[in-house]
Amino acid sequence: MAESNERHGEGLPGREVDYQALLEQIPAIAYITGLDETGSKVYVSPQIEVILGFSSADWLADPQLWFKQVHPDDRKRVLSEIQSSWANGKPFHSQYRLLARDGRVVWVRDESLMVRDEAGEPCFIQGFMYDISEFIRLEETLHKREARFRAIYEGSAVGIALVDLEGRIMESNPALQGMLGFIWEDLNHKVFDEFTYPEDKTAEASLYKDLIERKRDHYQIEKRYIRKDGSLVWSRLNVSLALGAEGEPEFAIHMVEDITEQKRLENQFLHSQKMETVGRLAGSVAHDFNNLLTVIKGYSQLAMAELQSGARLRETLKEIEKAADNASALTRQLLAFSRRQMMEMKVIDLNILIKNLEKMLRRVIGEDIEMTVHLAESLGRVRTDPGQIEHVILNLVVNARDAMAAGGKLTLQTRNVELDEDDTHSHIGVAPGRYVMLLVSDTGCGIAPEVRERIFEPFFTTKEKERGTGLGLSTVYGIVKQSGGHICVYSEPGHGATFEIYLPRVEEAMAVKTLPEKSQGGDLPRGNEIVTLVEDEPSLRILAAYVLRKQGYTVLEAANGEEAMHIASQPVIKEIDLLVTDVVMPQMGGKELAERFKTIYPSAKILYISGYMESVFPDQDSFEPEAPFLEKPFSPADLVKKVRQVLDSPLPKR
Numbered sequence: 001m002a003e004s005n006e007r008h009g010e011g012l013p014g015r016e017v018d019y020q021a022l023l024e025q026i027p028a029i030a031y032i033t034g035l036d037e038t039g040s041k042v043y044v045s046p047q048i049e050v051i052l053g054f055s056s057a058d059w060l061a062d063p064q065l066w067f068k069q070v071h072p073d074d075r076k077r078v079l080s081e082i083q084s085s086w087a088n089g090k091p092f093h094s095q096y097r098l099l100a101r102d103g104r105v106v107w108v109r110d111e112s113l114m115v116r117d118e119a120g121e122p123c124f125i126q127g128f129m130y131d132i133s134e135f136i137r138l139e140e141t142l143h144k145r146e147a148r149f150r151a152i153y154e155g156s157a158v159g160i161a162l163v164d165l166e167g168r169i170m171e172s173n174p175a176l177q178g179m180l181g182f183i184w185e186d187l188n189h190k191v192f193d194e195f196t197y198p199e200d201k202t203a204e205a206s207l208y209k210d211l212i213e214r215k216r217d218h219y220q221i222e223k224r225y226i227r228k229d230g231s232l233v234w235s236r237l238n239v240s241l242a243l244g245a246e247g248e249p250e251f252a253i254h255m256v257e258d259i260t261e262q263k264r265l266e267n268q269f270l271h272s273q274k275m276e277t278v279g280r281l282a283g284s285v286a287h288d289f290n291n292l293l294t295v296i297k298g299y300s301q302l303a304m305a306e307l308q309s310g311a312r313l314r315e316t317l318k319e320i321e322k323a324a325d326n327a328s329a330l331t332r333q334l335l336a337f338s339r340r341q342m343m344e345m346k347v348i349d350l351n352i353l354i355k356n357l358e359k360m361l362r363r364v365i366g367e368d369i370e371m372t373v374h375l376a377e378s379l380g381r382v383r384t385d386p387g388q389i390e391h392v393i394l395n396l397v398v399n400a401r402d403a404m405a406a407g408g409k410l411t412l413q414t415r416n417v418e419l420d421e422d423d424t425h426s427h428i429g430v431a432p433g434r435y436v437m438l439l440v441s442d443t444g445c446g447i448a449p450e451v452r453e454r455i456f457e458p459f460f461t462t463k464e465k466e467r468g469t470g471l472g473l474s475t476v477y478g479i480v481k482q483s484g485g486h487i488c489v490y491s492e493p494g495h496g497a498t499f500e501i502y503l504p505r506v507e508e509a510m511a512v513k514t515l516p517e518k519s520q521g522g523d524l525p526r527g528n529e530i531v532t533l534v535e536d537e538p539s540l541r542i543l544a545a546y547v548l549r550k551q552g553y554t555v556l557e558a559a560n561g562e563e564a565m566h567i568a569s570q571p572v573i574k575e576i577d578l579l580v581t582d583v584v585m586p587q588m589g590g591k592e593l594a595e596r597f598k599t600i601y602p603s604a605k606i607l608y609i610s611g612y613m614e615s616v617f618p619d620q621d622s623f624e625p626e627a628p629f630l631e632k633p634f635s636p637a638d639l640v641k642k643v644r645q646v647l648d649s650p651l652p653k654r
Helices: 001-008 018-023 047-050 057-059 065-069 072-088 133-155 175-182 198-212 259-304 312-337 352-367 386-403 472-481 540-551 562-566 590-602 637-648
Strands: 029-033 041-044 092-101 105-116 120-130 159-164 169-172 216-226 232-243 250-257 346-348 369-374 380-383 407-420 433-442 485-493 497-506 530-534 552-557 580-582 604-608 629-632
Touching: 018 590, 029 047, 029 065, 029 105, 041 057, 047 057, 047 105, 057 065, 105 133, 105 407, 159 175, 175 232, 175 250, 198 250, 232 259, 250 629, 259 312, 259 540, 312 562, 346 352, 346 386, 352 369, 352 386, 369 485, 380 386, 380 407, 380 497, 386 407, 386 433, 386 497, 407 552, 472 485, 530 540, 530 590, 540 552, 552 562, 552 604, 562 580, 562 590, 580 590, 580 637, 590 604, 604 637, 629 637
Parallel strands: 369 407, 530 552, 530 580, 580 604, 604 629
Antiparallel strands: 029 041, 029 120, 092 105, 105 120, 159 169, 159 250, 216 232, 232 250, 346 380, 407 433, 433 497, 485 497
C-alpha cells in the first residue's frame, strides 16, 4: 500500500491507507487538493489516465496542469464558482469541459468538499470528477431534436392540438390559434369539442370514443369549427392516439387542416356544374317548346288569314297567338340562361351605353333612391349584344330598387381591371386577362347566404308569386356568360348587395350604327323553286311545307338527314334550289347534311333553322360566313320572307 502512495501521491491525510485501493476502483477521478495558493494536488487516482490521458505523476508534478486543461470558455466561470464555494465553506459542484492530452473535449462533473479536522480547521479539499461527456452528447441530441420538433410544431401551417383523454386541450400551436382566432390562454384546458359547429358534433363523438377504447388507432373527418368572431372554418381533422411507455393511452394528437377555401372552390365548382346541367336542360326544353310554339303561332295566323276581320273567332285566335308570344318570351329567357339565344354581338363602349340609359334608370328607381354613376376614363371596349347588356343593367337596377323599399343609395361603376392567377383562383372558369368591370351596388336589405347560392338558378325567386318568374337573374347570368364574361355577387343580410360583371376587353374598333331595315308590307313573296325541307318534328314540318306550297314552291319533305339524302339522290330529280334544314336532328345533323347535299347539288342554297344559336354556330369556323339562319319560333310570314331572301341572294364565294 506504501508503493501505491508513492505512485499516486503522498498518501491520504488523516485516513487509513486501505481506502486508497477502494478509491482506485471508482470509475471517476478521485483527487485531494491542498489548501495552498496553487491548489496543488496531493492525490489523483489512476482513472485520470483513462479519462484524460494524463498519468497521475503528470498531474501531481505540475500544479497548474488542471487550470491549463480547463476549456478557455469555462475557466472564468469555474474559478469564480470555486472561490465562492471555499469562501462560504459550501460543497463545490460544477459541470465544465477539460481538454484531454489528445485534444479531446471531455465534459466532467466536478464535486468536492472541504475536509476539516476535529477542531474544525480546514485540512484539504477532497473531490471526484465524473466523465459525463456521453450524457452531455445525449442531452444535446435530445435538445436539438426537441428544438427541431418544436420548430415544426410552432411553424407548421397545420393546426396541432394535444388533447387529454377527457377532451381538454393541453397544448395548441400558433396555426390552430390563428385558425380559430384565439390566443393560447383562451384554448388552454378548454374542451376542444366546445369549438365544434353543433351540427358536426355527433359525427365525431363515436369515432373519438372508439379511439380512446383502442378500437381504432386513428380517424379522419371533415368538420366545421366556430371562430372567435362567430364565422365558420372548414377543417380536415386527423386524430391519433399517443401511447405511454407501457402502451397505455396518454393523450390524443389533433391535426387540423384549414380547408375553408378548398370547400368554397369545391362548392363553387359543384354549383357551376349544376348551373351547366340546368342550362342544358333549359335549352333542350326551350328548343322543343319552340317547335310547338311555331306550330301554334303558325296555325293561328293561317286561320286568322282565312277569317273575315270582324269574326268573333278571329279575336279568339289572336288570344292564342298572344299566349304563344308570351310563352316565346319565357323560352327566350331560358335560352338566355342556357347561353343559346341569338345575340347580335358588337364592339361597344359601356360608358356610352350607361349614359344613354341613365335618364331611364333614374325614372325606374324613383325619387327616394340616390343613384351615383362613376364611369372610368379611357374605358376599354367589349364585345356583346348592346340590347342584352341593357337588359342586364335594367334587371340589376330593378332588383336593387326592390331591395331598398325605404330608400337608399344605388351605385353604377365601370373600371378597367386586369385579373392575374391569384385573382382568378377564387372563381371557377375565369381566365387571367384584361377585363372591363361593371359594378351595380345597393344599400338594401342584402341577401342571405342560402339565397345567394341559388340566386342565378332559373325559376328561383324570393318575390311574391305575382311579382316575378325567377328568370330575371338567370337571364342576366346567361347573357354575361354568352358574352364570354363572369358575374359574381357579394352580400350579407342587412348590408346591401354588390354585383360585379367582368367582360373581356377587345382592341377592335366600335361597331358603326346602321339604320334598321324597314319591314316589307303587302302580300307575302311567292316562288316556284324546288325546296327540300328537313325537320324531325312532324307537326312543324307539316306546317312549314303547307306554308311554302301555298306560296307556290315545290316542297320535298324529309324527317332526317338520311331521308333527305335518299330523296336528293333520286334520278328523277334534276335540280333542287334550296335546302331548309333543322340543325339538331338524330342520325345526321344539319351541317353534315348540308355538306353532303352540296356534293350532289353544288348550286343549292342552304337555310338553317333552329331554336337556339349555339346549335347552329357551335364553332363559327365550321360554318360558311353569313350562313342564313331562321330562329324558332317563326311565323309563316317569317318563313316565306326568309326563303325568298335566301333564294334571291348570290351563292357565297368559296
